Amino acid sequence: MPVARPESSDSRTRIIAHVDLDCFYVQVEQRKQPELRGLPTAVVQYNEWKGGALIAVSYEARKLGVSRHMRGDDAKEVCPQIHLVQVPVARGKADLNIYRNAGSEVVSILARKGRCERASIDEVYLDLTDSAEAMLRETPPESLESINEEARKSHILGLKSEDANDAQENASKWLRRSDANHQDKLLACGALIVAELRMEVLKEAQFTCSAGVAHNKMLAKLVSGMNKPAQQTVVPSSSVKRFLESLPIKKMKQLGGKLGTSLQTDLGVNTVGDLLRFSEEKLQERFGINTGTWLWNIARGINGEEVQGRLLPKSHGAGKSFPGPRALKTIASVQHWLNQLCDELNERICFDLDQNKRIAHTLTVYASAYKSCDSESYKKFPSKSCPLRYGTAKIQEDAFNLFQAGLREYIGSPGVKTLGHHHNGWGITSLSVSASKIVAIPSGTGSITKYFHEQYASPSSKETQDTFVKKDHAIITASESYSELEPTDQLQPDNNVPCVGIPWKEQDSSCSSTVQTKDGSGKGASPPLPSGSGCCSPVNQTASASRGTILKFLKSYNLSCPTPNQQNVEMVKGSQPPSCSSLEENQALLPRRNLAEIRSNDGSYNLDQNAQRAWNYKIDEIDHSIVDELPSEIQDEIRVWLQARQQPGMVKRPSIIKRGSIAHYFSPARNT
DNA sequence: ACGGATCACACA
DNA sequence: TTGTGTGAT
Known part of the structure; x- marks a missing residue:
């Protein structure tokens, strides 16, 4: 059930935008196949049964009578010329990664002008209050000679106009009104900023989107879809009452389900305006204190929900x-x-x-x-x-x-x-x-290293702790200096812009983690071998473990994480000495930035000197495709095991090998 | 025997 | 905390 957010104590008027990508999956496919642009197109998944289910329909196709909730066969029937594109399949199931990644591209553009919340794969909320205030101080719209064309095309809710040209003229005048109140001037700034952002999205990511601009999330969301595709709508507070009055209750976010039905059938509330008849106490009595207050508020266009600064999914x-x-x-x-x-x-x-x-x-x-x-x-x-x-x-x-x-x-x-x-x-x-x-790991403190360090801790293993202390000292000093050198690589936990694929796209795709088996029937977890077509990784793997290598390592191996309550990274980062196995075993699986953290002061890698221990490897779990990235002597060593494994009678038994060079690349399996 | 595949969040 | 239910795209 929805809950009322306490109106933020800081009650200054906010400028909130909701940005919604137009038929997003279709646009992603059209970017991949530009010849589909402008043509009636839909994205379907699972083509076997009745042509698959439509999950996105282009506006050209909608005009020709195609709607979502249709099967592919139905779409072909009403619109024979429609282009149906299938969702990629990997491991026998729909694979939405390309859409997720495309969504992240957009998020990283939109996040530039204010706090940003990824609401779904194709929707984003923005808090543009600060930017709008700054604009109003520095370059208020009323001082501009002309309004950016995209902003000029804004729809102003409640602003009446006779024809389309008239509408643009009126919108332009509304945005530049010098006699507007402060709230409306801020809204106008918000509209200009959003128009700019939408143009950037189009230029840089080649996607069109629609947007709503209002004083809170609820209103912004309500209108973002009113003028689609590729347009934006502004909600002056003076038009809120009229707008909500006649709005069907089920159109409100959170009221599309049982709660909305309950309002209709139990209270006879069919429009948001109908809700106004009920006192807050009455609504609380019926729906509980939180939901009751929330309902009373939204009926009046009041909604204190904050834009969460979250660019990444929580699960x-x-x-x-x-x-x-x-x-x-x-x-x-x-x-x-x-x-x-x-x-x-x-x-x-x-x-x-x-x-x-x-x-x-x-x-x-x-x-x-x-x-x-x-x-x-x-x-x-x-x-x-x-x-x-x-x-x-x-x-x-x-x-x-x-x-x-x-x-x-x-x-x-x-x-x-x-x-x-x-x-x-x-x-x-x-x-x-x-x-x-x-949970995000604070950067620049060596905490990733320490985290996985702890994951390997086994209560029975009492190692020579003083060597670890020394090493950890090396970690921290090295990491600190690295951070100063490369400040842009820092991760801001509250504003962590996902860097979409950029390091990946430069790599040979066979080395990236995004290689996917198109074959769903495969039973094994091992991806195809990179097939000598030149893997990205050079010989000197020790000093330059690529991200692809790391990813494939993780893909096939285990970072054991037995501790249930390990959220508190501060704890990890604390001063207690590491209690567990050696450090270098983590080198191969740390991201590049963190490789710097485990360099010792002289710049060389700090390898374990106690080279006496034996290490367990489960050969079955080694990702074959990683092998080609390793130094040649190690490649040879591994190929011997793999060949041995293929011979009958020798399978399944975990190999015990002496710790040697290979230990730099594979961490030991846990004893279970 | 079809809205599939994901997400977030409140509540107990 | 874990698990359930609702609602969303």
Whole structure:
């Protein structure tokens, strides 16, 4: 249920924008295939059944009668010339990465002019208050001779005009009114800023978007879609009352579902205006104190929700549904799909770690299921979570265990015996895994190093602690100096602009983490080998571990993360001496910036001198494609193992190898 | 037997 | 905290 935000104590008038990309998935595909621009186009996923489901429709196609909620076949029927583009598929499921990344591009442009909140893959809120105030002080619109063309095309809510030309003329005059009140002048500034931003998005990312500009999030969101595509709408506070009066209650954000229905059926409220008849107390009595106040406020256009300064998602999820007859009925099929989902999830959290220096702490498995027998007493399949350990194999293992725990609970004690391999009674209609509790790591303190350091800590391992203390000293000093040299590489936790792919796109794609298996049926987690086509990485891997290398390392291996309550990074950054295994084992998996942190003062890498320990490796879990990036002597060493593994009778046994050069690239498996 | 795949958030 | 439910795109 929605909740009333206390009006911020600082009650100065805010300028809020809501920016909405027009039929975003279509635009992403049209940027990839410019010949589709201007043509009726739609994006579909899963083409097998009735031509797939439309998830985005271009405005040209809409004009020709195509709407969302249509199947691909229906669209072809009403509009034979429509171009249908399929969502990419990886690991047998829809892969939305290209859209997520394109959305991040836009966010990083929009974030330049104020606090920015990524509301969804194609929507953003902006708090432009500061920028608008600055503009009003320095270059107020009334002082301009002419208004930027894009801003001139703004729609001013409540401003009446006869024809289209008249509208532009009126809007232009409204924006420059010298007799406007302070609020409206700020709004005009906001409109100019948003118009500018939208032009930048178009120029730099080649996407059009629409926007709403108002004094709060609710109003900005309400109008951002009023004039689409590629237009913007401004809400002067003088027009709010009239606007809301006749607005159907279900159009309000948060009232599109059961709560809105309850307002209609229980209270006879069909428009926002109808809500005005109820006192705050009455609404609180009916809907609770928070929701009641919230309703009373929104009926009057009051909404104190702040724009959260958040450019990155708070969780990552990978899921797939198995409708009707496709329901999963064996443990083996569930495990297969869980493995696919976990592989994608691992790739995404590793990408997040590498790009944004964030670590996910919780793994959750969700499922929905039906029971064919015992069909009454419908039960929900319970979701289960546990601490998240990095690495495909670990996530797969944990996810499977979580699923089995859920299944046992779902079936209940009578069915426990039949939990086995043959189908009985139950079917899984959807599966998903997600990574949450993602925390940013402060930069420049060596805390990434220390974090993973701790993850490897085993209570039994009492190493020579004094050497670690010395090393950590080296870490901090090195890191500090590095930060001063490269201030732009600093991560601002509250304004962490995602740097989309830039370091990646320059690389050979076979080396980037974004390589994806197009083959969904594959069972193994190992991606295709880079096939001698020149991998990005040179010989001297030690000093220049590329991000691609790191990513692939993480993709295939384990950063174990057994501590459940590890959110407090400050704790990690504290002064207690590291309690665990050696430092250099983390080198290969740290992002480039942090490699600097583990240099010692003389600039050379600080390798463990206690070279006596043996290390465990699970060869099965080594990503083959990483091999080509390693120094040649190590490549040879690994190929020997891999060949040995392929011979029958020698598989599955974890190899024990003496710590040597290879230890710089692979960290030890945890003893379990 | 189809809105699929993701997200956020309030509440218990 | 973990898990559930709602609502959104």
